[in-house]
Amino acid sequence: MYTIKTLNNIAECGLNVFKENYKIDNDSKNPDGILLRSFNMHGMELDSNVKAIARAGAGVNNIPVDAYTERGVVVFNTPGANANAVKELVLTSLMASSRNLFAGVSWAKSLDGKGEEIPKLVEAGKKQFAGKEIKGKTLGIIGLGAIGARVANDALDLDMDVIGFDPFISVDTAWNLARNVQRAMTIEQLFENSDYITVHVPLLDATRGMFNEKAFSIMKDGVHILNFSRGELVNEKDMAAALESGKVGKYITDFPNEAVLKMKNAVPIPHLGASTKESEENCAIMAAQQVKEFLETGNIRNSVNFPNAFIPYTGKRRVTVYHKNVPNMVGQITNVLSNYSLNIADMVNRSRGDHAYTMIDIDNKFNGDLTPTLEEEVGQIEGVVTVRII
Incomplete structure (x- = not known):
């Protein structure tokens, strides 16, 4: 009998993966496996019986991975389980920001109380929100993993030109990528040729602050930048200056903070990238399946600290x-x-x-x-x- 403990609410469909020979006990002090979402495990005492931990999501900053690696505890995440949810919000934000929809809606709501004058005011004021269509424009995608590849394929269906940069693209991803996606040999090539840029890479020492003054200087004037990966990928001081000068036309980010809220033409979204019922369920099922397979067979898929291994x-x-x-x-x-x-x-x-x-x-x-x-x-x-x- 295996015991599973959850540190956050996990979708029922995920818990249903554990059937016979399993017990869900959230009060257990010595579970075999742990499932969580955003619970902070740093500083948490972990029993020596714990063999596997799975986060129903992609990022594992809330888990002391290095410490658990030394103890021989495998840590899983669920890459790709929320990819469709993020993709939909990227494309929604791409179109909405290009048409100034967010600012237009906010302005329209400010007319409350104007009574019969509202239709006339709308007609007179709408020209300030005239935007541009994305058809025929070039979308640059940095990172062609589960999310980036989906964005690329759907952007082509929207009649955009798509250019991608990913020096570490996997064979599986390459097979799923439409042939009309152009390959940028360098990130500078992507910066130079894109009207819109969306980034889908992890936060590493090499990617931290990658959007900075030097990068902006290469880009087209008025470029729109979408960040649904990590806030720290952007040098916020340089972004604020680029927005103020108009070098960057819009900055759409899923990671608002005080600095972002003060930026001109920034579109702050309250971290909604993976916030869908379907995404939550997909992540829960995938996390549970990975823990179950490891406990029962020793096979490892999608670990962030152990090598993947399968027989x-x-x-x-x-x-x-x-x-x-x-x-x-x-x-x-x-x-x-x-x-x-x-x-x-x-x-x-x-x-x-x-x-x-x-x-x-x-x-x-x-x-x-x-x-x-x-x-x-x-x-x-x-x-x-x-x-x-x-």
Whole structure:
């Protein structure tokens, strides 16, 4: 019996993934798995029994990933589960800001109380909100992952020209990308040629403040920039100056703060990118499925700290070992198995940074009494962090 604990409200459809052999106990002190959304786990005491944590969302800033990595706790996120929700809001904001819809609606509401004069005032004042159509304009997309690829394909259907930049694009994403998406060889090429720019990359040292005075100087005058990834991707001082001068025509961001609210022609959206019922449910189901698969089979998909590893599960006894990524580790593990006359049916070894993960399926049937002895002996190998026999 596995115990699952939730630290936030998780959609019921996600919890329903855990059926027989599972117990949902939010008061448990020693669960096998934890599901959460935005709960801050920094400073939280974690029982040694916890094997897996899954965030129903993409970002994991609320989880002390490095500390859990050293303890051998796998941390999952749910990339792509909210991609459609974010894509829809990006395209909505792209069109609405281009047509000055947000400012126009706000102005129209300010006419409350003018009575019969309102229609006449609307006709007289609407010209100040005249915008431009996106058809035939160029959309630059930085980051062509789950969200960026969807934005690219749908923007083409809106008769836009699309140029994308992603030096780390995966093969799977490339297959899903429409052939008419043009490839920018450098980010500067994208800056130079785009009327609108939307960014879909993680916050890293290399991307922090990537929208700055130098970047703006390369862009077209009046460019619109959409940020539904992370607020810190933008140097706010430089953005404020670019908006004031008109170099940047609009800055649409899902991450408002005091500085953003003071910017001319900034469109602050209250972090609504993934705020849909469907997105919440998709994330909950995906998070639950990943934890369930790991607990039952040892397979890992979409981990932010462990390497992804997969062997089709056939019901054979499986040994999983998380260990330091050092020479002869696999040899030492297999030597222990051979000492017990256990034959290897299948094996996978994947590394990620300083650590690696090894899964071994055993051909022999062996008595359950052997399990604790085998776990203990493998666990005594220098550099081994955790051992599980499934």
